[in-house]
Amino acid sequence: MPTTQLFLASTLYGAATLAAAMDAGTIPAAGRRVLVVSNNASVPETQPGPDLAPGFEALRGRFDRLVSWNELIHPQHPGGWLPRTNEIPMWERHVRLLWQLGDDDVELIVESIQVAPALSLAQVFLGAPITVYADGLMSYGPTRNKLGLLVDTRIDRLLHLDLVPGLEPLLLTEFGVPSQVVPSAEFTKVLAEVAEAAGDAVGRDLAAVPRDCALLLGQYLSALGILSTEEEERLHLSMVRGAVALGLRRIVFKPHPTAPAHWTEPLRDEAARLGAELTVLDSPVPAEVVYQRARPALVAGCFSTALLTASVLYGIPVARAGTRLLLDRLAPYQNSNRVPVTIVHALLPDLADAEAVRAWSPPSPERVAAELTPLLRAVGYCMQSQAHPGLRDEAAAWLAANLTADTWPYFKRRRLTSLGLPGAVPARLAFVPRNRTVRRVARRARALKKATLG
Secondary structure, three states: OOEEEEEEEOOHHHHHHHHHHHHOOOOOOOOEEEEEEOOOOOOHHHOOOHHHOOOOHHHHOOOOEEEEHHHHHOOOOOOOOOOOHHHHHHHHHHHHHHOOOOOOEEEEEEOOOOOOOHHHHHHHOOOOOEEEEEOOHHHHOOOOOOOOHHHHOOEEEEEEEOOOOOOOOOOOHHHOOOEEEEOHHHHHHHHHHHHHHHHHHHHHHHHOOOOOOEEEEOOOHHHHOOOOHHHHHHHHHHHHHHHHHOOOOEEEEEOOOOOOHHHHHHHHHHHHHOOOEEEEOOOOOOHHHHHHHHOOOEEEEOOOHHHHHHHHHHOOOEEEOOHHHHHHHOOOOOOOOHHHHHHHHHHOOEOOOHHHHHHOOOOOHHHHHHHHHHHHHHHHHHHOOOOOHHHHHHHHHHHHHHOOOOOHHHOOHHHHHHHOOOOOOOHHHOOHHHOHHHHHHHHHHHHHHHHHHO
16 A cells, blocks of 8 residues: 655744655655645734745655645634544545545654644544654653543654754653654755745845844744733843844844734834844744854844754854743743743853853753753653653752752742642741732732832
8 A cells, every 4th residue: 555644844944854854864755745734823814834935945846745734624723623533534534535645554744743733633644653743942841732542652753853962852752752863964955955945035135134143033922921012022122232232233133923013113223222233034034044144143032943053053153032031931830832941041141141142152962961951851840740750759859959049940939849849838838829818918018019119
């Protein structure tokens, strides 16, 4: 029986990861390769999908066919639709007919298996083996949701980019899923193809990016409910000031594609006040294309995966901003962004510390394995203790030996208390968070203090 591979991609970056894995032979050949494109934007009709992004044409030839997941399930949104159990056989027959799969054996290569649309596709093809690929820093964290026996038992392996050499993924390890690295050389080669193919479409945009600039990456954190709009604006302003303090007078701000356009005006004004010039790059081109075409002198941001690709794949100096605040704000503790924020906060220098930025160099894999790995495993256990009970003793030992002013930001005392780990609230005070009277008195005290200071 012939085999058809279905590749699911929702970003150009993810499609490039797939192309690199195919080129390297990490994904074996098959009778047919079909790329299933999903546009996961909150309003897909207003944002182009990955197949319409500049540079995608360089990847299209690696697939025998391209199909749209959005068109298949319209008017449902890819991020919210799952097939009803009793309708799964009907959906599989429908998809096989619509995508001309016939009776082929199907293999799935998907991203973000914990959620739709990857989980949806896995449920439609209940008998298909699954390869999961990770295109970001979340692969180093625990699986955030239960997958169900009909999914987790079919996952053969995890493919990931080596974004933090020396650090092994925690994702899917509770199911005994082995991980395999997608070679960095193949990935950068694919990105070079994407950059060349994007040249005509975004040539004018990239021409406005000066070489040796400071590239600031926006992430639109207020849309995720992590920061307020005012706090995110202050974060961006601090990034401009940090770049200027390093002597960089040419600054490029790359906003999140869905961020409001008016956000950039205060940044232009602040840069002008400091004697610098700020350019806004609002093209949908990946940051890695900018790295190849303009070679920035510095890349700064919050916890974007592009920070690590700049450092690891292109050797560009990097710096972080706002991660300390985010570690405090992320809620609940299990929020899957916690691992990327933890990695960036632990590895990269603070943009506000110019001397640290100038002196920083990437840590060796040996140092990462010795210092970052135990921290991430402790954080991972605290995030998903039920999925990783075998990490409890290791996490407790690390916390007992390493909880300091520098490491406390990675943890929450309430979480440690609920898990009975070192750093927990002492037993004689454990009643306080649950005591309504104490909480009411505390609120009144804070209100009185605010009124007095105001």
